[in-house]
Amino acid sequence: xxxxxxxxxxxxxxxxxxxxxxxxxxxxxxxxxxxxxxxxxxxxxxxxxxxxxxxxxxxxxxxxxxxxxxxxxxxxxxxxxxxxxxxxxxxxxxxxxxxxxxxxxxxxxxxxxxxxxxxxxxxxxxxxxxxxxxxxxxxxxxxxxxxxxxxxxxxxxxxxxxxxxxxxx
Numbered sequence: 001x002x003x004x005x006x007x008x009x010x011x012x013x014x015x016x017x018x019x020x021x022x023x024x025x026x027x028x029x030x031x032x033x034x035x036x037x038x039x040x041x042x043x044x045x046x047x048x049x050x051x052x053x054x055x056x057x058x059x060x061x062x063x064x065x066x067x068x069x070x071x072x073x074x075x076x077x078x079x080x081x082x083x084x085x086x087x088x089x090x091x092x093x094x095x096x097x098x099x100x101x102x103x104x105x106x107x108x109x110x111x112x113x114x115x116x117x118x119x120x121x122x123x124x125x126x127x128x129x130x131x132x133x134x135x136x137x138x139x140x141x142x143x144x145x146x147x148x149x150x151x152x153x154x155x156x157x158x159x160x161x162x163x164x165x166x167x168x169x
Contacts, residue, residue: 020086022064027107027114028081029072033131033156036106038113040125040152045072046117047124048131048158086111125152129161 026046034041049068057067074082083091088108090100116122126149132141134157141148146159 022118023111023115024084024086025065025068026118027110028084029068030110030114031084031107032072032075032078032081035155036103036110038109039154041131041154041156042110042113043117043122043124044126044128044151044154044158045131045156046114047126048128051127051129125154126150126158128158130159131156132159133157 026042029045030038030042033045049064049071052071053062053064053067057063062070080091080093080095083093084107085091088104088111090104094100113122128149128151130137130141130146132138134155138157141157141159144161146161149158149160151158
């Protein structure tokens with residue numbers, strides 16, 4: 001049996017409810033930020049969130065879940081994303097007229113990918129401090145002098161925001 005099939009059948013799940021919710025949250029975030037296909041965005045986003053929890057999270061008491069929700073906000077036109085879960089059943093809010101069966105396999109692959117990222121099997125292709133889209137967020141990054149990082153096969157852009165002292169802004 002593959003990891004994907006085991007996830008869907010619910011036979012092999014992370015050991016705690018907290019870990020299960022982190023898998024689902026990361027998979028939802030990957031979908032929201034990069035679409036249905038597995039890309040390097042997911043691991044890099046996880047790396048950004050983990051770093052933010054390590055730094056600001058300790059100072060302000062944020063955990064992984066609250067941090068990921070703060071940086072990947074639900075979009076009203078895609079509210080069904082928040083109803084996707086580890087069982088990969090059709091969400092009640094799924095768009096009418098769209099076949100869930102056509103997308104279910106993509107969701108299962110995103111769940112398996114998120115699980116592998118959280119489990120450390122898949123590492124980020126870059127060690128970024130921020131991510132964003134190629135247009136609006138890129139303008140902000142350029143305005144602030146952030147350094148863009150190559151980050152594998154990703155749809156988003158990834159940046160270092162705290163440049164080394166010797167780097168010019």
